[in-house]
Amino acid sequence: MKELMRSVVVNSLIYRRLVTFIVLTGGLIFMGSAGSYGQTVESLDRLFTIRAITVDVTAKRASDARDIALAQAQSEAYDKLLRKITQPEGRALLPVLSDVQRQALVSGIQIVKEQSSARHYIASLDIRFEPGKVSRFLAENKVPHVLGTGRGLMVLHAHTDGIGTFLWQPKAATLKANAAVDWINRIRTYVFPRGELAERAVVSYSEVAKFKTDNLQALALKYDVESLLLITSAWHEKGDGTGALSYEFHATDGDFEDKGHIDGAGTDAEANTQAQMFETVLEQIDSAWRDQLLVDTSTGGELRVLVPTTTADILPTIEKRLADVTLVHGFEVKSIGLPFSEVFFRYTGREDQLVLALRYGGLDLANYGEDRILKIRTIE
Numbered sequence: 233m234k235e236l237m238r239s240v241v242v243n244s245l246i247y248r249r250l251v252t253f254i255v256l257t258g259g260l261i262f263m264g265s266a267g268s269y270g271q272t273v274e275s276l277d278r279l280f281t282i283r284a285i286t287v288d289v290t291a292k293r294a295s296d297a298r299d300i301a302l303a304q305a306q307s308e309a310y311d312k313l314l315r316k317i318t319q320p321e322g323r324a325l326l327p328v329l330s331d332v333q334r335q336a337l338v339s340g341i342q343i344v345k346e347q348s349s350a351r352h353y354i355a356s357l358d359i360r361f362e363p364g365k366v367s368r369f370l371a372e373n374k375v376p377h378v379l380g381t382g383r384g385l386m387v388l389h390a391h392t393d394g395i396g397t398f399l400w401q402p403k404a405a406t407l408k409a410n411a412a413v414d415w416i417n418r419i420r421t422y423v424f425p426r427g428e429l430a431e432r433a434v435v436s437y438s439e440v441a442k443f444k445t446d447n448l449q450a451l452a453l454k455y456d457v458e459s460l461l462l463i464t465s466a467w468h469e470k471g472d473g474t475g476a477l478s479y480e481f482h483a484t485d486g487d488f489e490d491k492g493h494i495d496g497a498g499t500d501a502e503a504n505t506q507a508q509m510f511e512t513v514l515e516q517i518d519s520a521w522r523d524q525l526l527v528d529t530s531t532g533g534e535l536r537v538l539v540p541t542t543t544a545d546i547l548p549t550i551e552k553r554l555a556d557v558t559l560v561h562g563f564e565v566k567s568i569g570l571p572f573s574e575v576f577f578r579y580t581g582r583e584d585q586l587v588l589a590l591r592y593g594g595l596d597l598a599n600y601g602e603d604r605i606l607k608i609r610t611i612e
Contacts, residue, residue, distance in 0.1 A: 279317065279381050281360040282309035283416050284344070288354045297353035302341065303331050309359035310334045312417050313366070319522055322375040337365050376526035379580060380559055382420040382592050384457035385483065385517075388448065390440040393467045393502070399437040400427045405467075409506035419518045423455050440464065443482045458594060459485040461517070465509060467502045477505035481513045485592065488520060521592070526585075533586075534578040536566065537597065537604040541573045549608060550575075550595065557593040559586055575606070 285308055287301035314323050339362040346355035370377050391398045391406055398406065415422045425431055434447050441464040452460050465479035480491040492512060496505040541547050547568070554560050554577065562578035579586045590597050596609045 276363045280363045282312045283358045285357045290352050301353045305357045317377040378522050384421040384423050385459045385461040386423045386452040386457050387461045388440045389463040390437050391465045397437045400432045405503040408503040412507040413510045419521045475501050479509050532580045536576045537606045538572045542571050553593050557589050559589045
């Protein structure tokens with residue numbers, strides 16, 4: 233309570249100082265600390281919530297079917313959460329938990345939709361885990377884990393089967409592959425364009441296939457994301473009931489790219505190989521993110537940095553982005569002025585992890601003489 237009262241007093245002082253600055257500079261809009269706290273909680277909620285778990289259970293009674301289904305959903309969600317926030321070598325160190333132990337880590341279950349009969353229960357559920365309990369469990373077993381989600385990526389996939397090219401009107405095989413992949417429960421948020429006529433007019437198959445990003449970047453900004461995941465693939469039918477998929481991908485933040493080749497057989501070979509491709513690409517992106525941001529919660533630090541405030545929108549934008557970097561906490565505005573304001577925050581983990589987390593959060597931390605400066609990252 234004392235900490236809360238001190239925070240209220242400090243924020244009140246900042247608010248009065250800000251009002252004065254608004255009068256002097258002509259209207260800088262500032263997002264207060266309560267908003268930042270809410271966004272940080274929202275970021276943790278996204279990270280520790282596993283969505284769209286589907287269950288379909290038959291038992292002697294409807295109540296039994298529901299109980300079995302909820303236990304299954306929590307078990308599946310627990311496994312997906314571990315894959316989301318830890319690396320494989322860390323997961324190998326964890327003990328096998330009982331149903332009761334897994335359920336103790338759950339803070340809430342939201343039933344998105346459900347159907348029930350005398351013996352049958354079908355539902356789609358969102359399972360939220362308690363961040364503090366999960367972090368303690370992982371720390372006790374010396375397993376580092378990610379504490380932050382990545383910023384959004386717009387996905388554009390250019391595909392050819394040797395006969396036609398497909399971007400805005402995917403083949404049935406591509407639609408089936410997309411549906412088989414879990415795009416939701418990931419470190420990054422994946423956004424797909426709606427394919428409106430205006431979008432189709434400015435973005436072509438060739439641009440995506442050749443990773444030309446000029447028009448694509450503008451399309452991403454329309455959906456409030458700054459980064460792109462471009463995938464190009466080609467299906468090669470061999471005529472003997474088999475085929476092969478070759479693919480490349482490019483993620484614009486960090487210039488992360490790779491290529492691969494997947495053999496397939498059977499009537500659904502083209503769909504199955506594309507699903508494998510999507511899973512491989514997403515796991516590579518998630519793994520790279522986790523590898524850089526696995527956080528040892530026993531370490532941390534604090535920084536007092538300069539923020540350029542030459543225009544009215546810079547400081548609120550930086551505060552909003554900091555609020556989405558879950559390594560950051562204890563944010564305070566120390567002074568407001570022109571051309572620089574000064575802010576303070578604490579962070580969890582190593583400073584190099586913080587720098588990378590800020591980069592993925594759309595911010596750059598750099599030296600500025602004897603000081604440090606925090607700037608909005610420019611997309612090149």
